[in-house]
Amino acid sequence: MGRTSQPWHVRAPGSVAGMHAIVIREPGDADVLEWRTVPDPAPKPGEVLVDVAASAVNRADVMQRKGFYPPPDGTPPYPGLEVSGRVAELGADVTGPRVGDEVCALLSGGGYAERVAVPAAQLLPVPRGVDVVDAAGLPEVACTVWSNVFMLAGLSAGETLLVHGGGSGIGTFAIQLAKAHGARVVTTVGSEEKAARCRELGADVTVNYREDDFVQHGPYDVILDLIGAKYLARNVDALATGGRLMVIGLQGGTKAELDIGKLLSKRALVHATALRSRPDAEKAEIVASVRENVWPLLESGAVRPVVDRRIPMPDAASAHRLLEEGGHVGKVVLTV
The missing domain is CATH 3.40.50.720 (NAD(P)-binding Rossmann-like Domain)
Structure with a gap:
């Protein structure tokens, strides 16, 4: 499958700061997930701001929603351990990625949102031949x-x-x-x-x-x-x-x-092992090894993302229910 164009969220000059994200109102069932306006993230030194095209649902997100798996310190409180999208802004001291690049990223949290700040070393290019939305289900x-x-x-x-x-x-x-x-x-x-x-x-x-x-x-x-x-x-x-x-x-x-x-x-x-709680340096090492060893297999078609279905991110509750029912095969992807 080739890439498809997506309606990227570009900030209009003079627009009011803020974005939408899935907020966990309180620990509980899927209905506690709410699509709300929240403050915009800003990239710190060494980070990249990504306009999100899609995120993907993981068991860790369900555990976090139930109150059993809090995000690491300094991580956004919204669920989401991976995203795909387009680079919107570079923090200080970032080399390599460029504004406009289509990327996917491994996160410690915060992926159920319209934008997210990511350490540059946890970015991966969207593999050639992979749809940018489907790529959201690859990093984790x-x-x-x-x-x-x-x-x-x-x-x-x-x-x-x-x-x-x-x-x-x-x-x-x-x-x-x-x-x-x-x-x-x-x-x-x-x-x-x-x-x-x-x-x-x-x-x-x-x-x-x-x-x-x-x-x-x-x-x-x-x-x-x-x-x-x-x-x-x-x-x-x-x-x-x-x-x-x-x-x-x-x-x-x-x-x-x-x-x-x-x-x-x-x-x-x-x-x-647990991936989410590893130090950034360890995640960077894993991401670099994945890019070297796994990405060529994705680009050759020897390995491909398996996406069960796409669900609009505001309806994340339906995606969580689907995951808990266990009838899916592959990834459930949330689209912005």
Whole structure:
């Protein structure tokens, strides 16, 4: 798909400062999300102001809405961990990006808004051949999958990767990226429809977790897990000798018993990570590695963004409900 032109929000001379953003009125269900006028952001030294074309919905946004995942200090209070759009203004000491460039960006928060200030080192160009709105769904999944599965776990050609939640944004991207690197991919899904979509993306084996046990289809060299406590013991059971379990989510709880004896016997690794809370320098390193290693695959078409649907940002509540129902495949994108 080629890029499409978008109605960028250009400030008229003499206009009143202010923009719209999704505000969390109070912790609660999706109806607490409100589209309100809020103060404009201004880029600090080393930052870039982006006019937002789209953001994307992540589980972290849902957790923040419920009051369980507050943004880091100094981060805008609005949800949103990634955006795409156009560079509107450069802060002091910024080199590289230019006003007018089409970009996407990894954020610590604040993406559900018409404008956002971003550290310049967390910007990525919109990949050639990718629609600028669809690009909003790339930064978080690309940085999460690349940093965990490849930078930390070191997945290599010929190894087997287990991806939990293959129909999610993370899952659909991980399947494609692992296959592009010559790995064998197994994924868990909750329906035959999602299984079919995952196979289309390259999954070698799909396991319906409602009917089957993923442990029986192992062992796995690397496991990418969004569930957490509920799957910990079985994940360890399923690891191959020298296996690496990368825990990136807590949908199945936070506390579980870990069998250290099994880890020792398998010489295995359990590594839990969070992207949002990492220092800017670490995020910059990940973004640079993603641009070098992942962006060429997107531009060649070997990997592509998977977008379930686009929803207008003022109706973010509907997008959150959709994510919580779990019927989507890929990313849900909010358009400005």
